[in-house]
Amino acid sequence: MTDRTETGAAASPFADQSAVLLVVLLAAITLARLLALRYSVTDLQVDEAQYWDWSQHFAFGYFSKPPLIAWTIAAANAVCGTGVACVRAPSPLFYFGTSLLIYATGRALHGPRIGFWAALGFALAPGVAFSAAILSTDVLLLFFWALSLYAFVRLRAGGGYRWSLLLGLGIGFGLLAKYAMAYFIGCALIAALIDPPSRAVIRSGRFWLAVAIGLLLLLPNIVWNLNNGLVTLRHTNENISGDGLKISLGNAIGFLAAQFGIIGPFLMGGALAAAIAAWRKGRPGEDRMLLAFALPVILVVTIASVLTITNANWAASGLVATALIGTSFLIRSGRFRLVQAGLAIGIVAQLVLFVGNAVADRVTLPLLKHGDIYKQVLGWSRLGDAVRAEAKASGASMVVALSRADAAALVYNLRDDPVAVTVWPDDPGPDNQFELTRSLLDHAPTGPALLVAGCAEPARLARFFGEVEDKGRLAVASGPSSSRSYHLFRLDRPIAPLAPVPLCGDDTD
Template sequence: MTAPAAPDLAADRSAFRLVLGLAAGITVLRLAALAVGGLPLYLDEAQYWFWAQTPAFGYFSKPPLIAWAIGATTAVCGDGAACVKAASPLAYGVATIFAYLLGRNLFGVRAGVLAALGFATLPGVTFSGLIISTDSLLLLFWTAALWAFERGLAAGARRYWLWLGVFLGLGLLAKYAMIYFAAPALIVAALQPKGRRPWGGLALAGAVGLLILSPNLIWNALSGFETFRHTAANASVGAKIGNIGGVVSFLGDQLAILGPAAALALMAVFWRPRRLFADPGLRMLAWFSLPVLALLIVQAFLSRAHGNWAAVAFPALIVLIMGALDGFGMRRLGRAVLAVDGAILAVMLVGVAWGGVPFMTLAAKTDPFRWVRGWDRLAAAVEAKRAGEAPRAVIVTDRGATAELIYHLRDSDALVRRWSEDQDNPADQFAMVLDLDDARGCDTVVVSRAATLPAALAAEFSAVEGPEKVEMRPYPDPKGTYYLFIGRNFGNGAPAAQGCRSITRTGRKL
């Protein structure tokens, strides 16, 4: 490959309008599928919605940007599931434009369009664009940071390093995995010719990024570094050394994110590595993708690694694949990648709009929406037991059901609280900010996965009735089975703190 010629301005404008239209069109299709299909919230999404009800500079397990994004979209169109998820399709729409700009700058206009299409239809992005998670916001700012970094290297202008700092800071506010950007950036900078190493620009970007992150750092310091401790516990390096099964599972997840056609294209591109690494643009993209994957394979071997932990490798990787296919004359393979990934996108959008898989009998092993199905049914059962002349509080023994019940009972006066074995060491945001003492003196609906209550919780009541078994899903599924109990007089004689009703519609302690 050779360095791209200066782009023809008319061709560039035409290509940019095409990419803008494609990004907008795919975004609208995602939003429409969510609105038509009414895809419910997964438990993590319901938890993030809860966070958004109380804007802050940090939360128990994540930085604050996801809560701010949900707060912004729900302020516009309400608390429906599609609106809660809306920031994700929007983020990927903008990221697609940065993928075009990066590919165009490195390989030319045609390769830029292919990179944009490759990113927009990447199977991992197709799935992630239909849920609200920290990954969608992270990948937006990671892709934008790649563009700013490449422009900083190529042009040396201070404004690009300032933009890099802004994107780094916002990415860190989305997810701390943005810190991975530092290592390849330093390596690529060190490999530049002497006299062109951008240490000053990187220092400026780092300072701006830390400035943007600083409110979250202060929040963590005031909260006992809760988010940092949770993140470290999640990694748990060395907990299961020699986890071969975890490595295989992690690699399978990466194949699913990349898609079968792009995986074959990647092998074709790497068939001649000397040819690949001779191109400076491809080398840069390799540094921003392959080491991340290698690091997390090691992490999976030493302990565990969830598939999405390597998500930041894929913006650079898909631009590398599409740029190399175009530059190496393998354009037919590039078209095949886009065709296969476009078909996957279409099938998934139809499935979400349909609310299932046509012609397939729903069962625990065949239902792609298993993990979001049935929470409304559980909420209705809880509300039926809770409501009456003397409303009962609700105490839940697991994080997922707490998140879903707070969301589904948001328009009632339900006082929902989270019980855990160790109240002094909260296991999630609910246990950290919702005061269980608000339910003292109340008769209570207790929601549990187990058919018997933990002894410590049962001892808090003067009497316990039940359980009543609730099957959330329209097919047998042990993960969809809950048990409802009636606990009398929580706290054994303690006076009712709030009259057993919610302080606010979300049951928050303000």
């Protein structure tokens, strides 16, 4: 096979006019997203606030995720501070890079036209427009998946060991972003079964050198897990197993429908049509190769969704190849208007999100049962302000939370205050990073503490503190028609060793 990627114009994937235009368009989209973050009124969601806390303490692993998300936030904070917009700023930048890599891959396989529209289609996909306004591990995973796919395509075309190095870096950093990067190795093996050039890559030492490099990069995280009771792996397994078997075809249908919404109905439809057509005589082998990096991920999670509860983003890594194969099929089959229609949907979705995030505290949909659709990202800064004021009035030098969500919000929103934030666990084993590093059992108060509880019974508090003062209820608005309710207690004069115990509801002691 001729190595298109090593000779001629293809050696410089950004050397033609379409690439220049794409870079300008993607840069404009990225700049608009960064500006939108500046004017968004939303707070960090629970996971984002938790990741920010991780970023303040360098480690090779954390309770529920590998460390790259925390390292990324730490780097962003060093550049522009700790505000909400800065914490989220890496997301649009990584999507800029992911889209460029999709262009490079599409150009190497099918030429600049398909690469251009695939990159633009991905950048403006409804799910990407939404994801670019938050920072999640999927943002990093998609970038390194796209990087790895591009390196694999170069190896498939006969590239040398420098592409093995790039592939190894992509796999390694992808695993440090999210363990779902392991799907990539399985997808490559499936590609080898159905695509002879991919089979040659797998049979060569170039691919396995890349895998070895990737595992070497992951090694410090493996060691961290071994030294910390394999907490991340156990948590990941608990997420996958969920609440046990709950067989439901409806869950699977809902999951598949969500994939159409995330990448766009036309690109997903094009990818499925390509899967049906891939086995016809004369279809390019590149189609089968790309399908191997898309459909297995979606299929595995779809099957899992029949058996247990899954999240729509669990198949996110398959969407890079989906954008490529969907765009390629639609353009080559003369359905370019569907590509344009997909872009129009994405542009509308992006504009709606820009406006919605800027007025989120005024948005409610009265026809929905839970009409405050921004509830998960509103009210947390208000909670921090109210707790700060009450802690000062109570003379408390420590704030105690009961849940991961409240702890994350308080740690972030009280980041510039001297008051310490701890968590009172309700069972012996740690359930999150806060219970590992901020447990009240390990940081007993030496003076007055303020308990922020969704519920608590004073009698149970009196078992541990000689002075329990009810400071009343606190309601924090989380939208025009919703709020979170808390009960505050001032705790002082410990009279018994602190222990993990439910502070309301059933007590197993």
